[in-house]
Amino acid sequence: MEILVCVKRVPDTAENEIEVNSDGTDIERDDLVYSVNEWDNYAVEEAIQIKDNVGGSVTVVSVGDEESEEVVRREMAMGADNGILLSDDAFEGSDGKGVASLLKAAVEKGKYDLILTGAQADDGAAQVGGMLAAMLDLPYASLVNKIEMIDDQKIKVGREIEGGNQEMNEIDLPCVLSIQTGINEPRYVGIRGIRKVASVEIPVHGAGDLGVAADSVGDAGAKVKRLDYFMPELGEGAEMLEGSTEEIVEKLIELLKAKGGLK
Amino acid sequence: MAGQIFAYIRFKDGVPDDSALELVAAAKKIAADASVSALVVGSGVDAVCNEVVSSYQEVWKIDSDALAYPNAEMIRKALINILPKDCILLVPHDTFGMDLAPGLSIKMDSAFVADAVDFEGLEGDTLKVIRQEYGGAVTTHVNCDISAGAVINVRPGSFPADESKAAGGAVVDKSGEAGDMAAGRRYLETVAAEVGDVDITKEDVLVSIGRGIEDEDNIEIADDLAEAMGAVVSCSRPIVDAKWLEKSRQVGTSGQTVKPKVYLACGISGSFQHLGGLKGNPFVVAINKNPKAPIFQIADVGIEADILDFLPELTDAISEQ
Numbered sequence A: 001m002e003i004l005v006c007v008k009r010v011p012d013t014a015e016n017e018i019e020v021n022s023d024g025t026d027i028e029r030d031d032l033v034y035s036v037n038e039w040d041n042y043a044v045e046e047a048i049q050i051k052d053n054v055g056g057s058v059t060v061v062s063v064g065d066e067e068s069e070e071v072v073r074r075e076m077a078m079g080a081d082n083g084i085l086l087s088d089d090a091f092e093g094s095d096g097k098g099v100a101s102l103l104k105a106a107v108e109k110g111k112y113d114l115i116l117t118g119a120q121a122d123d124g125a126a127q128v129g130g131m132l133a134a135m136l137d138l139p140y141a142s143l144v145n146k147i148e149m150i151d152d153q154k155i156k157v158g159r160e161i162e163g164g165n166q167e168m169n170e171i172d173l174p175c176v177l178s179i180q181t182g183i184n185e186p187r188y189v190g191i192r193g194i195r196k197v198a199s200v201e202i203p204v205h206g207a208g209d210l211g212v213a214a215d216s217v218g219d220a221g222a223k224v225k226r227l228d229y230f231m232p233e234l235g236e237g238a239e240m241l242e243g244s245t246e247e248i249v250e251k252l253i254e255l256l257k258a259k260g261g262l263k
Numbered sequence B: 001m002a003g004q005i006f007a008y009i010r011f012k013d014g015v016p017d018d019s020a021l022e023l024v025a026a027a028k029k030i031a032a033d034a035s036v037s038a039l040v041v042g043s044g045v046d047a048v049c050n051e052v053v054s055s056y057q058e059v060w061k062i063d064s065d066a067l068a069y070p071n072a073e074m075i076r077k078a079l080i081n082i083l084p085k086d087c088i089l090l091v092p093h094d095t096f097g098m099d100l101a102p103g104l105s106i107k108m109d110s111a112f113v114a115d116a117v118d119f120e121g122l123e124g125d126t127l128k129v130i131r132q133e134y135g136g137a138v139t140t141h142v143n144c145d146i147s148a149g150a151v152i153n154v155r156p157g158s159f160p161a162d163e164s165k166a167a168g169g170a171v172v173d174k175s176g177e178a179g180d181m182a183a184g185r186r187y188l189e190t191v192a193a194e195v196g197d198v199d200i201t202k203e204d205v206l207v208s209i210g211r212g213i214e215d216e217d218n219i220e221i222a223d224d225l226a227e228a229m230g231a232v233v234s235c236s237r238p239i240v241d242a243k244w245l246e247k248s249r250q251v252g253t254s255g256q257t258v259k260p261k262v263y264l265a266c267g268i269s270g271s272f273q274h275l276g277g278l279k280g281n282p283f284v285v286a287i288n289k290n291p292k293a294p295i296f297q298i299a300d301v302g303i304e305a306d307i308l309d310f311l312p313e314l315t316d317a318i319s320e321q
C-alpha cells in the first residue's frame, strides 16, 4: 500500500498559552513551541502500522515555510520512508482550498492508494481532507478511528460520530481519510531516531515544480481571509477566587456545600 | 446580495436537531430579509419536514430509500444536482457537517468557512464571519467572498433557536432531481459506544480532569478528591486518547452528555466539543493555571492554580472536616 500523509507544523497548545499579540494581527509568536499537529501524528502512526502489516511505503508531505521541514523529518524518524515539503512565498495566506489544491498537485506527482490527513489542525476547520478528496474525485471519510484491510480494492473504516458511536463503512481505494485522535497510540520518537534521518534529503517543491499558477493559491487565490485576532467580550465570566491557598480552599468548600457538591 | 440561503436540517428518529432552529437565527444574522429554505434529506422524512416547515420559506426534501442512513458521500452528490450554484448553504459543524461540507464547497466551486460562531454582516459580496482557533483560545474575524456562493459550517449551540415559526413555508419535493447517488463509500452498520464501569451521566458531582493532569500516575490525585467529595471522575478527550481512562468517562460531543449539579473542570481548557457534553446548567468550578483559559468564560467560579498542587490541598481540607 502506497500511503501519503499530509502533516502541518503548528504551535503546540499543550506547551503554550496561546494569546493574541498586541496589535491583533497574529497570535503572540515569541517563545512558541511548535510540533506536528496532534491529529496528523496519529495519521502517520496509522500509516506506518498499515505499511508494517501489508507492505508498501509511507510518504509525509507538508505545506509550510522552511521550518516545516523539522516536522517532516520528525515523522520520518517515526518511520515514514519519504518526506516532501511544499514551500513557496506564493503559498502564504492560502485558505483551506489553496492548501488542498497544493496537496492535490503533490498527490498527482506520485501514485498513492491511500491519502491520510488529520481530522483538523490548529484552526479547527476540519476542511483540507474533504476538499482534497473532492478535487481528486476520490471517496472520502472523515473522523476515522479504525482502519481494517479487506483487499487491494477496498478497506473498512470506522468513523467516530456523536456520543462516541462508530459508523462502519466500506470504502473503495484509492481514497482520502481524515484521522481522529485515539485511533492508535503514536510511538515515541527519541533523539536517536531523529539523528538517523538528520541528513536525509527532503525535496522542496514550489509553485513552478507543482505546476500551480501562483495567483490561484496564497493570498491572491483565497476567498476566505483572516482579518485579525481578538479576545471577545463574553459577559462576566467566572468569579475568580483570590487569596492564599487555604483561603481559596475554604471558600471553595463553602460554595461546594451550598451547591450540593459535597456529600 | 448573492442567492438564496439554505439550512441543512439534521435529525434523528424523525426529530430535528436543535440546530434546525438555530440555523434560522444564523441565516437572519447574515441578512435579516433573506429568504431562507431548509434541506431535509433522508428516507421517510415527512415528519421532519412538517416539524420545520413553519420556520422556513420552503422545505426542499430528498426522500429516498437509499438514504436510510445519511451517507455524506451520497448526499453530496444529490445536493450538487439540486442546489442553485450561488446559494449560501449553512450546515451544522458536527460529525456529519465535517464529512459533507468541505468537499461540497469544492464541487459547487463556492467558498467554505468552517465552524462559524457568529456573523458580522454582509457588505456587497463580502460576509464577515467570526470563528475561533486553537481550541477557543483566540477568536478571529474572517472575510468570505460569497460572490460564487458559500458553504458555511455553523457551530451547534452558537445561535439561539429562532422559535418565531413565522415563515409558513411549503414542502417542495426535489427527490426526482437528485440523480445518481452511488458512491465509493458504503455504510455498513453503527457500533454503539462501549458501556463502562460507571455511568457518569447519572452522577450529581463530577471531578473532571483534562490534559492538565499531565501524567497517568497523577490520576490518583483526582480519584482521591472524588472519593473525599463523594463524586466520580470524568475527563476530557485527550485522557481517553492516551488510554488513561475509559471512553465511557469522556464528557463531550464524541463522549457522554452529562447533567451534574456540580462540575469541577480541572486542567481542562474548555473547547466547544468538551462543553457540548455539559448540560443542565451545573455549577461549574474551573481550576486552571492559565488565567486566560476559555473555560473561565463559562465557569461560575474560577481558581488560577496548578491542579497538581491544588487538588491534594482541597482533598486534605475536605477529609479533615
Ligand SMILES: Cc1cc2nc3c(=O)[nH]c(=O)nc-3n(C[C@H](O)[C@H](O)[C@H](O)COP(=O)(O)OP(=O)(O)OC[C@H]3O[C@@H](n4cnc5c(N)ncnc54)[C@H](O)[C@@H]3O)c2cc1C
Binding pocket: A013, A014, A119, A120, A143, B095, B135, B209, B210, B211, B212, B213, B214, B235, B236, B237, B238, B250, B251, B252, B253, B254, B255, B256, B266, B267, B268, B269, B270, B271, B272, B273, B274, B277, B287, B288, B289, B290, B293, B305, B306, B307, B308
Ligand atoms: C470531532 C471532534 C470531537 C471531539 N470530541 C470531544 C469530546 O467529546 N470531549 C472532549 O473533551 N474533547 C473533544 N474533542 C477535542 C477537543 O477539541 C479538545 O482538543 C479537547 O477537549 C481538549 O482537552 P483538554 O481541555 O483536556 O486539553 P487542552 O486543550 O490541552 O487544555 C489543557 C488545559 O489544562 C491547563 N493546564 C495544564 N497543566 C495544568 C496544571 N498543572 N494545572 C492546571 N491547569 C493546567 C492548560 O492551561 C489548558 O487550559 C473533539 C475534537 C474533535 C475534532
